[in-house]
Structure formats: structure tokens, C-alpha cells
Amino acid sequence: MDRNIDGLDTGSAHSARIYDYIIGGEDHYPADREAGDAMCREWPALPVHMRANRDFMNRAVRHLAEKAGIRQFLDVGTGIPTSPNIHEIAQSVSPDSRVVYVDNDPLVLRLSQGLLTSTPEGRTSYIEADMRDPASILQAPELRATLDLTRPIALTVIAIVHFMMDEDDAVGIVRRLLDPLPSGSHLAMSIGTAEFAPDEVGKVAREYAARGMPMRLRTFAEAEEFFTGLELVEPGVVQVHKWHPDGTGTEVTRDTDIAMYGVVARKP
């Protein structure tokens, strides 16, 4: 195992760094680039797909801030800071917006300073936690110090549940994170699917699995399960590039290039 000066394992590819490499970031190592290149050989649309996911996140956050009046965000599976980050979008709409970021990758922790560049009126904080232990997120002092749990909060879970296996019970985890949030809170998710390019996406999933990152891709019906009892924001469960496209996003022309459902819903 290669270790850099901070004791970080850089000899194995990691999902956050593969994603950073493919969407054009700067925080990755040779193992991540080797993995990313192998995946793009299997599915050349992978960069388009990943950028479309990030574009969806940006549009969903803007929608939540502008149209739903949300001023508080809990983002689980944040990834390596990539401008614009959620607080930059939310605070461009309302400078007093507050964001709590959560990830379990030590590199994200190391770079988390990039997530803490809040406006003076707002606030951001970072929690190092594993989503599979939702209590560790909900009980973290940073969460209670940053967010007011009596006012609506948007829970954003973007491009992460495909790393949750059936035994992890991703639907139950998301439900537990939503439970303490008040009425008027929202859930925004992107959910990996192989339904539009089964062969190619299946090969990419095998590349991840071969590097110790098994993937659980979901059908439309399985994606819908996350939203039982919530009010779907139009247009409901759609591929990410079809969720409120604004013409500023990635160069998506084909549904077969996108392996992610995007959804925003309101807690009644």
C-alpha cells in the first residue's frame, strides 16, 4: 500500500478521487487515474454522465433555495470540494444559508477547508462520518451547532447510494436521516441505474468491484422506494439531465449516456 506523507492510502483507487479525476478535478493519485481510464475505456460516456450528475446537484440546490425557500442543507457523501459547492450556490441565493457536509473519505476531510468558506452571514461545517451509521451524523455536535432542526432542511444524497449494498438498507438509512427533519424539509437524491446502458454500465460496475468498491445499481421502481410518503417535485423520478434542464449544463444528447436518476421530494 502506498502512503503519502499524511498516512493517506493512495495506493488503492477510491470512489471520491476517481470521480474527481473524471470530472476534471486535481485531487487524485495514479491508482485513481488508472481506474478512471479503465472505466472510460469501457464506457466513453462516463465523464458526460458524471458531469451531468454534478449539474443536476447544482440545479436541484438552486431550485431548493430559490423556489422552496430552503436555507439549510445536510449533504451526505459530499466528495472532494468542487466549485461550485452546495454552500456557494445556496449562499448566492441567500447569504445566510447553512450547510453541513458529511463524508467518510480521509482525503475529503483533509481538503474540507474548501467546504468551510462560508459567507459571514451563513455557516458551514464538516462531519467525518459513515452514512451507514446515521446516528453518528444526527448526533454530531457540528450538526446541531449549524442547523436548526425546527426549520426545514434539504437532505442531499447525491451519487452515493450505489455504494450501499442491500444489507446496508439504503432506503432505511435515508429514512432515518429524514425522520428528525420537520415538515417542509426536502430530499434530493441521484441514484445509479443500469437501465439505459446495461452492458456498458455493467462493465463500469465490474471495474469498481474489481477495486473493492461493489456497486448496487437500481431500477426505476427501486429508486422510487426512497420517496414513499414524500411529495415528488415535478417531474418526479427522471434521468438527471431531464430534471429541470436550464441549458447551462453538460453536453448531454443521448439518454444512453446517463446512468443516474435524479429526484427532489418534499416531506409533508
Ligand SMILES: C[S@@+](CC[C@H](N)C(=O)[O-])C[C@H]1O[C@@H](n2cnc3c(N)ncnc32)[C@H](O)[C@@H]1O
Ligand atoms: C461519487 S462521489 C459524489 C460526490 C458528490 N455528492 C457529487 O455528486 O458530486 C461519492 C462520495 O460518497 C462518499 N461515500 C461513499 N460511501 C460513503 C459512506 N458510507 N459514508 C459517507 N460517505 C461515503 C465518497 O467518499 C465520495 O466522496
